[in-house]
Amino acid sequence: MRNILIYKYIDVTARAGSVRKAAEILSITPSSLNRRIQSLELELDTPLFERHAKGVRLNPAGEHAVHVFRRHIAEIAELKSRIEDLKGARRGTVSIVCSQSLLPTFLPKQIQAYRDEFPGVEFRVHMADGEAAEHALITYDADLAIIYSPLAMENFETIATIRQPVFAIMSASHKLTKKKKLRLSDCIDYPLALPKIPYAVRNLLDLEAKRLNTTLRPIVETESYIFLRNYVASSNAIGFEIEVGLSQDVIDGTAVRPLDLRVNDGGLLHLAQLRGRSLPVGAAKFAEQIATSFASDT
Amino acid sequence: MRNILIYKYIDVTARAGSVRKAAEILSITPSSLNRRIQSLELELDTPLFERHAKGVRLNPAGEHAVHVFRRHIAEIAELKSRIEDLKGARRGTVSIVCSQSLLPTFLPKQIQAYRDEFPGVEFRVHMADGEAAEHALITYDADLAIIYSPLAMENFETIATIRQPVFAIMSASHKLTKKKKLRLSDCIDYPLALPKIPYAVRNLLDLEAKRLNTTLRPIVETESYIFLRNYVASSNAIGFEIEVGLSQDVIDGTAVRPLDLRVNDGGLLHLAQLRGRSLPVGAAKFAEQIATSFASDT
DNA sequence: TCGATCTGCTGCTAAAAAGGACCCAGCCTA
DNA sequence: TAGGCTGGGTCCTTTTTAGCAGCAGATCGA
Numbered sequence: 001m002r003n004i005l006i007y008k009y010i011d012v013t014a015r016a017g018s019v020r021k022a023a024e025i026l027s028i029t030p031s032s033l034n035r036r037i038q039s040l041e042l043e044l045d046t047p048l049f050e051r052h053a054k055g056v057r058l059n060p061a062g063e064h065a066v067h068v069f070r071r072h073i074a075e076i077a078e079l080k081s082r083i084e085d086l087k088g089a090r091r092g093t094v095s096i097v098c099s100q101s102l103l104p105t106f107l108p109k110q111i112q113a114y115r116d117e118f119p120g121v122e123f124r125v126h127m128a129d130g131e132a133a134e135h136a137l138i139t140y141d142a143d144l145a146i147i148y149s150p151l152a153m154e155n156f157e158t159i160a161t162i163r164q165p166v167f168a169i170m171s172a173s174h175k176l177t178k179k180k181k182l183r184l185s186d187c188i189d190y191p192l193a194l195p196k197i198p199y200a201v202r203n204l205l206d207l208e209a210k211r212l213n214t215t216l217r218p219i220v221e222t223e224s225y226i227f228l229r230n231y232v233a234s235s236n237a238i239g240f241e242i243e244v245g246l247s248q249d250v251i252d253g254t255a256v257r258p259l260d261l262r263v264n265d266g267g268l269l270h271l272a273q274l275r276g277r278s279l280p281v282g283a284a285k286f287a288e289q290i291a292t293s294f295a296s297d298t
Numbered sequence: 299m300r301n302i303l304i305y306k307y308i309d310v311t312a313r314a315g316s317v318r319k320a321a322e323i324l325s326i327t328p329s330s331l332n333r334r335i336q337s338l339e340l341e342l343d344t345p346l347f348e349r350h351a352k353g354v355r356l357n358p359a360g361e362h363a364v365h366v367f368r369r370h371i372a373e374i375a376e377l378k379s380r381i382e383d384l385k386g387a388r389r390g391t392v393s394i395v396c397s398q399s400l401l402p403t404f405l406p407k408q409i410q411a412y413r414d415e416f417p418g419v420e421f422r423v424h425m426a427d428g429e430a431a432e433h434a435l436i437t438y439d440a441d442l443a444i445i446y447s448p449l450a451m452e453n454f455e456t457i458a459t460i461r462q463p464v465f466a467i468m469s470a471s472h473k474l475t476k477k478k479k480l481r482l483s484d485c486i487d488y489p490l491a492l493p494k495i496p497y498a499v500r501n502l503l504d505l506e507a508k509r510l511n512t513t514l515r516p517i518v519e520t521e522s523y524i525f526l527r528n529y530v531a532s533s534n535a536i537g538f539e540i541e542v543g544l545s546q547d548v549i550d551g552t553a554v555r556p557l558d559l560r561v562n563d564g565g566l567l568h569l570a571q572l573r574g575r576s577l578p579v580g581a582a583k584f585a586e587q588i589a590t591s592f593a594s595d596t
Numbered sequence: 597t598c599g600a601t602c603t604g605c606t607g608c609t610a611a612a613a614a615g616g617a618c619c620c621a622g623c624c625t626a
Numbered sequence: 627t628a629g630g631c632t633g634g635g636t637c638c639t640t641t642t643t644a645g646c647a648g649c650a651g652a653t654c655g656a
Contacts, residue, residue: 001341002642003301019633032615034633039613043299046381053623053632061381068377072370079366083344083359276574300613317604330644332605337642351603351652602653613642623632 001076007069009036010048014066018055074140074277081280084120091120092282097128097136098146099200099269100225101245107146110293114286121282129198137274143283146290148242148269149200157275160291164242164269166201167256169232176238177255184208184259191237193228194218200267201240208261229254244269269294299374305367307334308346312364316353372438372575379578382418389418390580395426395434396444397498397567398523399543405444408591412584419580427496435572441581444588446540446567447498455573458589462540462567464499465554467530474536475553482506482557489535491526492516498565499538506559527552542567567592 013022013033023030041047048062058066081092098107103125111123128136130149136142138155145156148164168182176182176190184205194216195202209216222228225241232239233253246256271290273279279287311320311331321328339345346360356364379390396405401423409421426434428447434440436453443454446462466480474480474488482503492514493500507514520526523539530537531551544554569588571577577585 003304006301018631020631028614029616030632031617031634031636035635036614038634044378044381046385051633055632061384064377064380064384068373072373075366075370079362080342082362083342086359086362087344316602318602327645328603329605329646333643336605349604353603598656600653600655603651604649605651606649607647609644609646611642611644613640615640616638618636618638620635621633623630625630626628 004069004073004076006036006040007073009033010040010062010069011066011073013037013049013056014058014062017057021055070140071277078278078280081282085281089120090118090282090285092280093122093124094144094280094283094286095124095126095142096144096146097126097133097142099129099148100127100223101148101242102146103127104226104245105247106244110286110290114289118282118285121286133272137272140274143273143279144287144290145272146269147272148244148267155275156270156272157277158270158272159287160271160294162244162269162294162297164244164267166204166240166242166259166261166267167246168259169229169239169241169246169254169256171233171236172253172255174236174238174255176257179257182257182259184261185212187238187259188212188214188216191219191235192216193220193222193231193235193237193239195225195228195240196221196223199223201242204261204267205240211262242267242269302367302371302374304334304338305371307331308338308360308367309364309371311335311347311354312356312360315355319353368438369575376576376578379580383579387418388416388580388583390578391420391422392442392578392581392584393422393424393440394442394444395424395431395440397427397446398425398521399446399540400444401425402524402543403545404542408584408588412587416580416583419584431570435570438572441571441577442585442588443570444567445570446542446565453573454568454570455575456568456570457585458569458592460542460567460592460595462542462565464502464538464540464557464559464565465544466557467527467537467539467544467552467554469531469534470551470553472534472536472553474555477555480555480557482559483510485536485557486510486512486514489517489533490514491518491520491529491533491535491537493523493526493538494519494521497521499540502559502565503538509560540565540567 009022009026012025013019016022016025019034019037020030023033026033037049044061044065046061047059048065049056050059077092084091096107107125111125115121115123126136126142128145130147130153133142133145133147134153134155137145168176168187170176176186179186188209194205205216219237220228220231222231225245228239229241231237240259241256271287271294273287307320307324310323311317314320314323317332317335318328321331324331335347342359342363344359345357346363347354348357375390382389394405405423409423413419424434424440426443428445428451431440431443431445432451432453435443466474466485468474474484477484486507492503503514517535518526518529520529523543526537527539529535538557539554569585569592571585
């Protein structure tokens with residue numbers, strides 16, 4: 001749609017913070033981009049950007065404008081998607097932001113299953129925490145967010161929710177593997193490999209530790225679950241992960257045991273979209289699939 | 299905004315049902331219009347219209363498309379309105395559909411009051427029944443609807459409501475003027491001048507008549523309250539009108555008396571907008587004014 | 597049945613808009 | 627003060643759009 005190209009120009013310029021950078025991203029010359037922006041400002045009878053020597057920044061009018069423009073871009077994409085759907089061939093791109101835990105197992109399987117049925121649909125998957133996910137939804141960079149976090153921001157609209165118990169991960173030869181079910185007090189005497197502080201699993205564990213009047217002293221702190229898992233495989237340390245992050249196939253050399261948390265029997269994994277937005281067909285149908293997957297796992 | 303001109307082209311063509319007629323309305327040549335449509339269809343990779351020898355009609359894809367296009371047109375107008383508001387000068391056009399009763403007194407005063415404060419805002423006022431009003435909101439032909447009717451369609455979003463008692467209108471010399479408050483049974487022996495059947499006041503009266511195990515036999519049926527009022531002024535017939543339709547200044551030769559209806563002490567007058575739509579600043583502020591006016595009259 | 601009259605559509609030409617290349621002046625930083 | 631940014635201006639080419647005249651086909655009425 002050539003007619004909404006100008007929206008994209010404004011959007012990219014706003015993100016880039018500079019006409020020249022934006023022009024490079026858009027593969028046009030800065031002068032051309034600048035003139036397009038100026039002509040739009042002329043039509044709206046107001047500047048949209050504050051011009052500084054170090055770049056441009058949106059003014060209040062521009063903030064309003066890009067907000068509308070981004071929504072319109074997304075809605076035209078959605079329109080195209082619906083039209084494709086009418087023609088029988090479901091096409092389009094589904095863009096997802098999600099927590100790290102979803103990446104190794106859950107999302108690949110879900111996407112594989114979806115694409116078995118609709119091979120015309122492509123996927124973009126990005127990792128993000130709750131805040132970044134919210135931002136991605138607001139700027140229409142993402143259609144769906146799957147976030148494991150207690151945040152319930154007002155911009156989110158939850159499509160589905162599933163309770164996620166926490167599991168302890170350890171080497172297959174670990175003493176604690178003898179127990180079928182663990183408590184945090186069982187683990188606390190062993191070296192702990194924990195996710196870094198902002199992560200939700202860490203929050204849950206810290207809360208539980210507080211209940212036990214103790215503090216967790218991790219020997220390893222990481223933001224990578226992969227690293228964490230590989231680390232515990234070759235040591236006597238204990239790591240933690242939520243259910244959805246675990247492979248069904250047991251990883252060589254590791255064992256998992258459910259962890260009994262008194263504070264909370266697992267946080268909630270949310271499938272969410274931007275409040276009030278109507279999604280492209282592909283994204284909506286994929287969301288449905290995930291929702292039913294959540295429901296059947298309950 | 300030149301870039302959304304194509305939306306208007308599609309919209310007008312869809313309404314006109316013919317490329318040539320639409321081209322005439324738009325003051326361009328049919329060939330140009332036709333080519334614009336074709337190029338858009340090429341971009342969307344689907345026809346939007348069914349071509350017949352007697353004109354064009356939207357196909358399903360086209361229906362989806364115009365729906366989006368109309369919304370986008372309205373939202374760009376709203377954006378402009380907000381930008382104007384940011385600049386301090388409130389400008390723009392507020393388009394209203396309303397019941398007939400609002401036209402003689404209520405709306406003119408409200409608009410006058412609003413324009414005293416914001417002379418840059420213009421108004422378009424159209425009369426419509428509930429169904430036509432709903433259609434006008436859906437097609438973004440109107441921003442606000444003020445409808446006296448029991449309909450609560452799912453596309454409406456009620457902003458404010460006020461109860462409207464029914465009044466009887468008669469000549470100033472009428473016998474019934476001796477009573478301060480009337481019942482329908484008081485009127486039933488006199489010739490009746492009633493609004494036509496689909497109108498809400500008529501519905502209320504018919505309901506009340508049913509309660510009294512009788513049927514109303516109007517000697518005059520009209521859709522014009524003006525005619526009705528002038529008719530009763532020079533006869534001994536009795537007419538009916540809701541409160542908001544009455545001038546505060548007594549019309550020469552007529553008197554009004556409140557009518558006590560047992561079925562319902564007056565229907566509801568609704569101020570409504572399209573569900574989920576965010577209005578232009580002018581329309582939103584005018585709606586606020588009407589809402590407070592409703593509230594203070596309760 | 598046969599025009600008259602609609603319809604959408606298509607070459608063609610002219611005008612207008614958008615894009616590209618280049619240069620300039622102003623501002624900030626080092 | 628010099629160098630590297632910035633946005634903005636100018637000239638030119640390319641692309642897009644509008645207008646004109648005319649096409650074939652469908653519809654309707656005499």
